[in-house]
Amino acid sequence: VTVQHALLAAAETLRSAGVDSPRLDAELLLAHVLGVSRTQLLVHPEQELSEAQARAFEMHRDWRATRVPLPYLTGTREFFGRAFFVNQQVLIPRPETETLVEAVLGWQPPGFTAHPTLLDVGTGSGCIAISLALGLPGSRVIGMDLSGKALEVARRNADALGAARVELREARFPEGVEDLEEVLDILVSNPPYIGPDESLDLPPEVRDFEPQEALYAGDCGLEVIQSLLDNASRLLKPGGLLALEVGFRQAPEVLRRAQKAGLASPRAVRDLSGIERVVLAERPAQPRRSPEQPPNHA
Numbered sequence: 628v629t630v631q632h633a634l635l636a637a638a639e640t641l642r643s644a645g646v647d648s649p650r651l652d653a654e655l656l657l658a659h660v661l662g663v664s665r666t667q668l669l670v671h672p673e674q675e676l677s678e679a680q681a682r683a684f685e686m687h688r689d690w691r692a693t694r695v696p697l698p699y700l701t702g703t704r705e706f707f708g709r710a711f712f713v714n715q716q717v718l719i720p721r722p723e724t725e726t727l728v729e730a731v732l733g734w735q736p737p738g739f740t741a742h743p744t745l746l747d748v749g750t751g752s753g754c755i756a757i758s759l760a761l762g763l764p765g766s767r768v769i770g771m772d773l774s775g776k777a778l779e780v781a782r783r784n785a786d787a788l789g790a791a792r793v794e795l796r797e798a799r800f801p802e803g804v805e806d807l808e809e810v811l812d813i814l815v816s817n818p819p820y821i822g823p824d825e826s827l828d829l830p831p832e833v834r835d836f837e838p839q840e841a842l843y844a845g846d847c848g849l850e851v852i853q854s855l856l857d858n859a860s861r862l863l864k865p866g867g868l869l870a871l872e873v874g875f876r877q878a879p880e881v882l883r884r885a886q887k888a889g890l891a892s893p894r895a896v897r898d899l900s901g902i903e904r905v906v907l908a909e910r911p912a913q914p915r916r917s918p919e920q921p922p923n924h925a
């Protein structure tokens with residue numbers, strides 16, 4: 628069987644299985660099985676597959692037809708211009724999360740230190756922590772996750788991508804951060820933010836294969852976000868930044884809760900699809916005068 632025929636047949640199988648981009652997925656899977664780039668594959672459509680290659684490709688095609696996400700089959704996903712290793716222990720990095728990384732890298736308040744300390748809560752594959760560590764060379768970056776298996780993936784990525792200095796710790800936020808009180812310049816997170824009752828709206832790739840603890844949070848998806856808002860002022864230095872990814876239509880509620888938590892200048896940033904995807908706010912620079920204190924007229 629030739630490359631061209633294998634691709635035609637596989638695209639048909641994947642289309643019938645309800646896969647969104649059947650032809651592209653077939654090409655990427657065959658390129659992965661043959662160990663070549665997609666371009667190399669497409670310039671030789673007449674190339675014959677060996678029996679072993681054809682069998683391996685059919686196996687991958689059949690896995691994809693059961694809706695296993697493509698990056699779990701190829702083991703890689705691009706994020707912020709770098710190839711991250713992924714497996715089923717971690718959420719697959721999403722393009723909208725690049726908006727969060729960009730917003731943090733673009734935050735340069737007057738007098739911003741060249742050696743900031745950052746904490747990434749729910750680091751998963753490490754895509755945010757590692758991209759920030761590489762974008763802020765003088766920084767100390769800590770990634771935390773409740774999943775030890777996810778942290779193994781983050782470690783592998785940090786070492787492979789030249790960010791071995793990223794520190795990783797296993798804990799369930801807000802536990803495990805006692806040493807970071809008023810230490811952080813930036814607290815960043817793409818937390819789980821889907822309400823458990825929204826699971827039926829998700830495509831099978833997400834609902835059936837991505838880690839549950841990466842997707843779902845109580846309080847209609849806002850439980851971990853609320854905990855981040857509640858603890859931000861305790862962990863951030865005065866003037867420090869809280870940067871959160873939030874779900875579709877969650878931004879107005881998160882902005883309201885940020886205000887209520889005493890954070891300054893809550894604002895939303897839109898992703899490339901125009902969706903309010905990131906919420907930014909700072910710990911107020913000066914502790915606010917409590918009402919009991921008389922104003923100082925001296």
Ligand SMILES: C[S@@+](CC[C@H](N)C(=O)[O-])C[C@H]1O[C@@H](n2cnc3c(N)ncnc32)[C@H](O)[C@@H]1O
Pocket residue numbers: 717718719720721724748749750751752753754755771772773774777798799800801817818819820840841842851
């Ligand atoms: C939406 S995923 C984000 C993964 C990665 N940062 C990204 O943007 O692709 C959320 C991650 O948070 C972790 N997590 C969920 N609740 C947590 C908590 N309370 N403390 C620490 N990690 C948590 C999950 O294990 C998962 O890896």
